[in-house]
Amino acid sequence: RLLRRRIRRNDCTMATAARMPCRPGHPAKLSASLLLLVPWCVSAGIMRTTFNLRPTSAASIVASRSRNTVTMRTEEPRRVVVVGAGWGGLSVAHALSKSGNVHVTVVDAAPRPGGLVSDGFLTTSGTRRAEAGQHGFWGEYHNIFALLDELSISDALTGYAEQGQYSPDGLQAVWPVYREQKQELPTGIGQALYTRFLNLPLTDLATAAPLVLAFSEFDDSPEAWARYDSISFRDLCVRLGVSKRLYKEAFEPMILTGLFAPGEECSAAAALGMAYFFVLKHQTSFDVRWARGNVGEVIFAPWVEAMKARNVTFMQSTRVVGFEETADSKIGAKIDAEIDSTSAEIKSTLRPTAQQSSRLSAVLCSPAGAAASDPPTRLEADNVVFAVGAAALSGLVRNSPILSRHAELRRFCNLRGTSVLATRLFLDRPVRTPYSANACWGFDEGVGMTWFDIRQLHKPAHDHEPGAVLEVDYYHSNSLLSMSDSDIVTKAKHDLDQMLGADCVAAEVIDAAVVRLPSGVNWYYPGSYKNMPDTTSTAIPNAYFVGDLVRTRHGSWSQEKAFVTGIEAANAILHRPVESGVIPLKDDETHVAFGRSAVSRVQKLLGLGDRAKGPSIADFLF
Ligand SMILES: Cc1cc2nc3c(=O)[nH]c(=O)nc-3n(C[C@H](O)[C@H](O)[C@H](O)COP(=O)(O)OP(=O)(O)OC[C@H]3O[C@@H](n4cnc5c(N)ncnc54)[C@H](O)[C@@H]3O)c2cc1C
Numbered sequence: 001r002l003l004r005r006r007i008r009r010n011d012c013t014m015a016t017a018a019r020m021p022c023r024p025g026h027p028a029k030l031s032a033s034l035l036l037l038v039p040w041c042v043s044a045g046i047m048r049t050t051f052n053l054r055p056t057s058a059a060s061i062v063a064s065r066s067r068n069t070v071t072m073r074t075e076e077p078r079r080v081v082v083v084g085a086g087w088g089g090l091s092v093a094h095a096l097s098k099s100g101n102v103h104v105t106v107v108d109a110a111p112r113p114g115g116l117v118s119d120g121f122l123t124t125s126g127t128r129r130a131e132a133g134q135h136g137f138w139g140e141y142h143n144i145f146a147l148l149d150e151l152s153i154s155d156a157l158t159g160y161a162e163q164g165q166y167s168p169d170g171l172q173a174v175w176p177v178y179r180e181q182k183q184e185l186p187t188g189i190g191q192a193l194y195t196r197f198l199n200l201p202l203t204d205l206a207t208a209a210p211l212v213l214a215f216s217e218f219d220d221s222p223e224a225w226a227r228y229d230s231i232s233f234r235d236l237c238v239r240l241g242v243s244k245r246l247y248k249e250a251f252e253p254m255i256l257t258g259l260f261a262p263g264e265e266c267s268a269a270a271a272l273g274m275a276y277f278f279v280l281k282h283q284t285s286f287d288v289r290w291a292r293g294n295v296g297e298v299i300f301a302p303w304v305e306a307m308k309a310r311n312v313t314f315m316q317s318t319r320v321v322g323f324e325e326t327a328d329s330k331i332g333a334k335i336d337a338e339i340d341s342t343s344a345e346i347k348s349t350l351r352p353t354a355q356q357s358s359r360l361s362a363v364l365c366s367p368a369g370a371a372a373s374d375p376p377t378r379l380e381a382d383n384v385v386f387a388v389g390a391a392a393l394s395g396l397v398r399n400s401p402i403l404s405r406h407a408e409l410r411r412f413c414n415l416r417g418t419s420v421l422a423t424r425l426f427l428d429r430p431v432r433t434p435y436s437a438n439a440c441w442g443f444d445e446g447v448g449m450t451w452f453d454i455r456q457l458h459k460p461a462h463d464h465e466p467g468a469v470l471e472v473d474y475y476h477s478n479s480l481l482s483m484s485d486s487d488i489v490t491k492a493k494h495d496l497d498q499m500l501g502a503d504c505v506a507a508e509v510i511d512a513a514v515v516r517l518p519s520g521v522n523w524y525y526p527g528s529y530k531n532m533p534d535t536t537s538t539a540i541p542n543a544y545f546v547g548d549l550v551r552t553r554h555g556s557w558s559q560e561k562a563f564v565t566g567i568e569a570a571n572a573i574l575h576r577p578v579e580s581g582v583i584p585l586k587d588d589e590t591h592v593a594f595g596r597s598a599v600s601r602v603q604k605l606l607g608l609g610d611r612a613k614g615p616s617i618a619d620f621l622f
Helices: 002-008 014-019 027-044 087-097 142-150 189-194 202-206 211-217 222-228 233-239 244-258 268-280 295-309 329-340 344-358 390-398 407-414 485-500 558-573 590-606 617-621
Strands: 061-065 070-074 078-083 102-107 136-138 163-167 170-175 288-290 313-315 318-325 360-367 377-380 383-386 417-427 437-440 448-453 469-475 509-522 543-545
Touching: 078 087, 078 377, 087 102, 087 295, 087 558, 102 318, 142 558, 202 244, 211 222, 211 233, 211 268, 211 590, 211 617, 222 268, 222 617, 233 244, 233 268, 233 617, 244 268, 244 437, 244 448, 295 313, 383 558, 390 407, 390 509, 417 485, 437 485, 448 485, 469 485, 485 509, 543 558
Parallel strands: 078 102, 078 383, 102 313, 163 437, 383 543
Antiparallel strands: 061 070, 136 288, 163 170, 318 360, 360 377, 417 469, 417 509, 437 448, 448 469
């Protein structure tokens, strides 16, 4: 009845129709359910808000009624607001904007798009642009590579090159270009044989072998995460007998630069997943390319222009400060209570309608420089995509009574970020650098470190500079953030001097940039998995989450993961299969698949037919 009345008044949306199906065999129950709701809504005077009805012009509606269904078509575009313009936010905007009747608005607090990869920073002199650290594109970044092809900017990346690993005592290891080796070997063996460790004894390297057991069990499934997430990666290594030296010189630096925190503060599940994706998927996985300029200039600028041409609206320097929902939550709660007292069948019909009471209807934002007394800008939304990192997501929930009413979202308040510090030094003379990209260990306790020859990577952008342009990035760097800019520059230069010797010592810094990202990157601390979002919220049916924080089965990490989750969220919004348009990772190599299947069979056997009940390797260790 309600529907018919609405159709007559020409103001019913497709969403409403979808939520009120005239199911065969249930006409009486449907009428009863609707009647139950009407008094609540009318008495509160919120008919439109509860049902999320939006006025639509008569001409834009086509309604047809068959025996059992009412179908409606509206020409109004779906309004999607994306909070955050990093890889995740841009990815969802990109996918949605290609799919027709959707209007996307991307709101970002920073002045330039890119999120953690943004280049919206200047040097002390104010004349040179700097980035929030260097970002590599590893062998398995198939979806990002496909995007670059689509945008016709595949030359935005360098070729593959050897990489160095340094300690204060000099060069310690060289990672070759694995795809250029004579033969591609089974994964694990290729990396072990071709990596050139200059000082690490074979006896220490051999102690990595038991980790194969953990890699065989950890298949990235939710069950595997549950088993390994509460253990720290360091504990896992200790229990499996990894030597102290191998851990300190190879594994700890890898975790510090890959997951931005030391092994004792990182989930073993995250470490296993990350290492498998970046290093072990195939022999070639660890080959890495870098941008030929600031990523903001060579990738994000053309990408954003392409999206603007498809009518995506970008609101930079604008912070999201709150949300509105469609109806009074008390009404939803009352309806919920009413539903609880009805039969199961009526419950299933009514529950979605009650949930509508907590749909987000608008995003409130505040442009940089606005006075506290200025009213926020209001963006009406049919869908809201949260594309922010851990610390920002936690803050949004803490500060929003609407979001924090839901237990599902309140758990995001447990998420944390860890700090990163990026420095770019412009020197007065050239300095010889054996490798353009390098990782380090042994400088500051618990702090990860990488350095890059920017002039070499960004060639020819800095050819006019008188000397070298070197970047030193520090991860898990809370202990360094409070230093003054000039002290940080002095420290970075001193660290480089130790590695590069007299050449570098003789050079003077003529300009520098210091970029601090306090709590900027996601922290995969032990036990964090249970607090992470899924792509689609269950509590707020029109809210979605993207970014490298989101749980996904794709198996990728970092920029690639953020990009993939963006496509997955767009699929969810458009009711497409989750994997539509996503390039999956290649299958496990035969020996890995065999190992995983063997472990799984043994677990199933010991669990008397149920793998989940079988013991885990983690159970034997703790
Ligand atoms: C120094 C450094 C080096 C890295 N190296 C690599 C690498 O080599 N390879 C790799 O793949 N990855 C690397 N990463 C990780 C990579 O940057 C991230 O995985 C990726 O950028 C995450 O993208 P995202 O979209 O999930 O989130 P983010 O990039 O964090 O984007 C979130 C956006 O949300 C915005 N935001 C937050 N709160 C609000 C609000 N209230 N209102 C509006 N906007 C808001 C922020 O301004 C930001 O733009 C590195 C990161 C750092 C910091």
